[in-house]
Amino acid sequence: MSKYQVHFENLGLKVPVEKGTSLLTAAWLAGVNIRSECNGKGRCGKCRVLIHEFKDKGHKSSNHQFFTEEELRQGWRLACEIEIDCDLKVTVPKASRDMGAVIRKSYTHREIELKPFVRRFYLDLPPFEANHGTGMWEQCAAILRDKYNMEEPVISPTAMIRLSNLAGRNVPPLEAFVSQSQQVICIRRKKDHPMLGLAVDIGTTSLAAYLGDLDNNLILAADSVLNPQVVYGGDVLSRISLVQERPEMLASLQQSVLQAVNGLIANMTESVGTNPDDIVDVTVVGNTTMHHLFLGLNPEALGKYPFIPTIKTAQYVRSSLLGLNVNPGAQIYMFPIFSAYVGADTIGVRIAEQFHEQEVMKLIMDIGTNGELVLGSNNRSFCTSVATGPAFEGAQIKFGMRAAPGAIERLSIDPKTLDVKYTVIPSPGEKENTRRPMGICGSGIFSAVAELLKAGMIKENGAFDKTKNRSRLRQEKGSKKYEFVLVFAEESGLDTDITICQDDVRAVQLGKSALLAGAQIMMQHAGITEPDEIILAGAFGSYINIDDAITIGLVPHCPREKIYAVGNAAGDGARMALFNWDFREEAQRFEQETEFIALSGTEEFQDILVKAMEFPRYACPACP
Amino acid sequence: MADLIKEIHDMVVEYKKDAIAEKVDQALNEGKDAESILNNGLIAAMDVVGEKYSTGEVFIPEMLASAKTMKIALEKIKPQLQKDVVASNKGVVVIGTVKDDIHDIGKNLVAMMLEGAGFEVHDIGIDNSPENFISKAKEVNAQILGISALLTTTMPMMKETVEALKDEGLYEKIHVIVGGAPVSQQYADEIGARGYAADAVVAVEKIKSLLDS
Numbered sequence: 001m002s003k004y005q006v007h008f009e010n011l012g013l014k015v016p017v018e019k020g021t022s023l024l025t026a027a028w029l030a031g032v033n034i035r036s037e038c039n040g041k042g043r044c045g046k047c048r049v050l051i052h053e054f055k056d057k058g059h060k061s062s063n064h065q066f067f068t069e070e071e072l073r074q075g076w077r078l079a080c081e082i083e084i085d086c087d088l089k090v091t092v093p094k095a096s097r098d099m100g101a102v103i104r105k106s107y108t109h110r111e112i113e114l115k116p117f118v119r120r121f122y123l124d125l126p127p128f129e130a131n132h133g134t135g136m137w138e139q140c141a142a143i144l145r146d147k148y149n150m151e152e153p154v155i156s157p158t159a160m161i162r163l164s165n166l167a168g169r170n171v172p173p174l175e176a177f178v179s180q181s182q183q184v185i186c187i188r189r190k191k192d193h194p195m196l197g198l199a200v201d202i203g204t205t206s207l208a209a210y211l212g213d214l215d216n217n218l219i220l221a222a223d224s225v226l227n228p229q230v231v232y233g234g235d236v237l238s239r240i241s242l243v244q245e246r247p248e249m250l251a252s253l254q255q256s257v258l259q260a261v262n263g264l265i266a267n268m269t270e271s272v273g274t275n276p277d278d279i280v281d282v283t284v285v286g287n288t289t290m291h292h293l294f295l296g297l298n299p300e301a302l303g304k305y306p307f308i309p310t311i312k313t314a315q316y317v318r319s320s321l322l323g324l325n326v327n328p329g330a331q332i333y334m335f336p337i338f339s340a341y342v343g344a345d346t347i348g349v350r351i352a353e354q355f356h357e358q359e360v361m362k363l364i365m366d367i368g369t370n371g372e373l374v375l376g377s378n379n380r381s382f383c384t385s386v387a388t389g390p391a392f393e394g395a396q397i398k399f400g401m402r403a404a405p406g407a408i409e410r411l412s413i414d415p416k417t418l419d420v421k422y423t424v425i426p427s428p429g430e431k432e433n434t435r436r437p438m439g440i441c442g443s444g445i446f447s448a449v450a451e452l453l454k455a456g457m458i459k460e461n462g463a464f465d466k467t468k469n470r471s472r473l474r475q476e477k478g479s480k481k482y483e484f485v486l487v488f489a490e491e492s493g494l495d496t497d498i499t500i501c502q503d504d505v506r507a508v509q510l511g512k513s514a515l516l517a518g519a520q521i522m523m524q525h526a527g528i529t530e531p532d533e534i535i536l537a538g539a540f541g542s543y544i545n546i547d548d549a550i551t552i553g554l555v556p557h558c559p560r561e562k563i564y565a566v567g568n569a570a571g572d573g574a575r576m577a578l579f580n581w582d583f584r585e586e587a588q589r590f591e592q593e594t595e596f597i598a599l600s601g602t603e604e605f606q607d608i609l610v611k612a613m614e615f616p617r618y619a620c621p622a623c624p
Numbered sequence: 625m626a627d628l629i630k631e632i633h634d635m636v637v638e639y640k641k642d643a644i645a646e647k648v649d650q651a652l653n654e655g656k657d658a659e660s661i662l663n664n665g666l667i668a669a670m671d672v673v674g675e676k677y678s679t680g681e682v683f684i685p686e687m688l689a690s691a692k693t694m695k696i697a698l699e700k701i702k703p704q705l706q707k708d709v710v711a712s713n714k715g716v717v718v719i720g721t722v723k724d725d726i727h728d729i730g731k732n733l734v735a736m737m738l739e740g741a742g743f744e745v746h747d748i749g750i751d752n753s754p755e756n757f758i759s760k761a762k763e764v765n766a767q768i769l770g771i772s773a774l775l776t777t778t779m780p781m782m783k784e785t786v787e788a789l790k791d792e793g794l795y796e797k798i799h800v801i802v803g804g805a806p807v808s809q810q811y812a813d814e815i816g817a818r819g820y821a822a823d824a825v826v827a828v829e830k831i832k833s834l835l836d837s
Binding site: 042043065081237238240241244245300303304305387389461462463464480481482502503506509600606609610611613614 | 678679680681682683684685686688724725726727728729732750751774775776777778779780805806808809810
């Protein structure tokens, strides 16, 4: 196949690619992180590039959505729509580059009673003599039975290989690491090795891992990284459809996430001066698609009605089977899952929130690229999932971007002057608000809509009120719709004004109505009119301002002081189950006792959803 | 006299769902002919609603409420309409969601707006195989096939439906129009669909222009 060279001029990078490769893929191959919220489908318009000396063979029709005739003439195109068939020189503007998402997975400190799944046992083997009539393992097993009251310890193949290196006439003192299910994970020379555990939270966008000391009930290190699968698509469905179209990509998706977790393990163990081999227990949470891809399970059925997961119950999988860089005998505990779209991450949240201990009805809203909802008390619980649309991640929003440096994450609007004050996410180590805004991330978009409502600039039905102060309100170029200027070009990091347009407000209405309607249907099932408490979790749920959530009506009615955000509760659940395996049994109990409610395709849902699109009356002082 | 039709028109625009039936009865009793209620009252009103949607003045809730109001009125006048007047006016559409997909709110909205524009609409619901689409299209002699998919994973079923239409030799006769959140004009071109519409209002315009051409 013929190879062509792509030269990213303004970045000084060159890459050879095969004919027919998309320019977007070429950029990723060259290490240029071009933004693509739609996974190269030509829909989001974020991958704008300028092509020099381009022999144009006509342009694709969808380009008209994103470019003016003048821009098309100059050579502006979407990188995803260019199939390379000659050498190219390309400029990638700043606005099209992903400046690296801010990984916002921090952990909450929680008291956990230590009860690890794996324990260590000391073995002092008597010296072997000729014709002793026994083997190394049989001697170890005898001690485990006689001294430690185990019934039937089982040795793993990898532990056996290790043991063979210690066989001989005089055996040094040994230690065995044995799980509660009497699986021998490892037998080795007794030394002052720590006994470590790893908790992993696989998010669609980012991965977080925690290294725990299982002897002393301590978190030694925490680290996170962008989920490398994002280059294959921002949401779970685009990754599922990738496997559907190209089955061989399943292995690539699995390997990319495993390698990333191995990278986290290497960083963390090195930073605290320990060895990955000391990690003898692992817990993993993630949404159902992340769970399936981590295990290398074909996710196709998750993408089609009736949305069937391959396996729901908790599983132990040997680390050596997956190639995870921990002790090869360690068993990876995979949390159970509720359904195709209510995953182990939500079970993790539920464990972390421990609402089984109380009678109050709590509503968990785990909001990311989709919304996972759980409503319950000790007696009964329900779960469901909703599509929240693109607004939450900043995709398909005119000036939307991921929560990365340069994104406006919060703002306020003076109702009289309409002056806008905003907070921009800084780069690590950078002072706050020194960076010029490049766009708006999910929480910023909700903040903008809430402030516009309070200022009376948006009506209850979501339309801009054109009878009001028009100083920042104007018609969008080439459209009959209106937009509100948040940041004028002089102050912005782009060479244009940053605005929020009518369609952006509509996207917020779609997203929030899905969540609210889902919650309302569950409340109907539970026979309540409002929940006692609301817990916001997930990549987005943790960062939306609670007052904004109330203002726009994203949450059902509930006293303000009873609504709280819990940060990365899914990761907390994974840590709790690592230090105390009682939580694994509870996870299983939740999985069995929670009733899944399907929403799509019922007329009832459509009516409730449409009603939920309106903004609450109390939000706008100007409303009658 | 003409005012009564204007009142019906305004009631649809302002989605006065509870009052419209009475007003239509009144109009019929006073000798208004059904066809003029349809054209100057209902269809004209839904044009106004579509225009308001395009300018961002109203959104899905208002559009749906207007469409429901219009439908109540339409049911009232249907017995009085000359047979096939609806179909001969605009055209016959079969619309549905593809196989393996059960999302239907957007599709429902398109169906209602098409009805509001005077089309004869056959909504075959969710989870439809290519064969379902084709057999219904043959049965009702459709000129338009509207196919909806809301998932990236079910989009390929659109292509299969278009292919099946080609195999049946109906591709030239029946115009396929596609829509749904993950669908784009580019995708429509790729699979050989005649049109793509980003929302219900555009869908009505697209279908009108397809039938005019």
